[in-house]
Amino acid sequence: MTSLLQKKLEEKTYEILFELEDEFDLDLKSLPEVYYVGRNFNPYEVGLPIRLDFSLKKTALFFPKYNVIFTATKDEGVLGEEVGHFIHHQFLHKRHIKEVPLSLEHFGMGVVREAIGFFCSKLIDPKRRSQYKKDNFLFKKSLEGVLRHIRYIAIMGEYEHLIHQQGYLIGEKMYQGYLSGGIDIGDVKEVLQKPLKGKNEAFYEFIKLRQRFVGGKFFKQNLIKKKNLSKT
Numbered sequence: 001m002t003s004l005l006q007k008k009l010e011e012k013t014y015e016i017l018f019e020l021e022d023e024f025d026l027d028l029k030s031l032p033e034v035y036y037v038g039r040n041f042n043p044y045e046v047g048l049p050i051r052l053d054f055s056l057k058k059t060a061l062f063f064p065k066y067n068v069i070f071t072a073t074k075d076e077g078v079l080g081e082e083v084g085h086f087i088h089h090q091f092l093h094k095r096h097i098k099e100v101p102l103s104l105e106h107f108g109m110g111v112v113r114e115a116i117g118f119f120c121s122k123l124i125d126p127k128r129r130s131q132y133k134k135d136n137f138l139f140k141k142s143l144e145g146v147l148r149h150i151r152y153i154a155i156m157g158e159y160e161h162l163i164h165q166q167g168y169l170i171g172e173k174m175y176q177g178y179l180s181g182g183i184d185i186g187d188v189k190e191v192l193q194k195p196l197k198g199k200n201e202a203f204y205e206f207i208k209l210r211q212r213f214v215g216g217k218f219f220k221q222n223l224i225k226k227k228n229l230s231k232t
């Protein structure tokens, strides 16, 4: 039997999806499945061979591989982010599902993904704030410094944290730019629709977004060329 909460969350998620689809003037061909994750939820019972070994309390998660959003919250900002991930995924090259964690490409893809997700969540809930107060890359002076830091953070077990910190920061600045009229929705749509197919393209996109919307010592120099990354 479908619970009332399941039905409500499904409806709310689709409402958010249609709102974002309208905002970006898109015509999407598919919808994600949406599941409310309560205490007794078992993914196997709905035919999804996923082990939910993380705590989903007050959060939601989009699984690209199964085209499904799991949610334990009705918070519109949180749902907006996951719906943003779903929309973004419709345009990304399929290889990003299988990206090797800790690679340059994986990191770049993660940051671009979170930037788009956070921007979408701000469209739905303008009061949403990032919980990340720091900017680890603010004083980095070179590409080598940035790469070294990513590797160090990975060893410290804070890789996903850094991806979210950087993504949310860029997403927030994009949203501020959108509010002030510095950029329009078409500029964000352009980023959203890039398949990021080429080698290191996702990492290069992260650098470009960082330069454009956030800055910081190294990123302001604007010296990074795509070909420089192939040596790394």
Ligand SMILES: [Zn+2]
Binding pocket: 081, 082, 085, 113, 114, 117
């Ligand atoms: Zn996210």
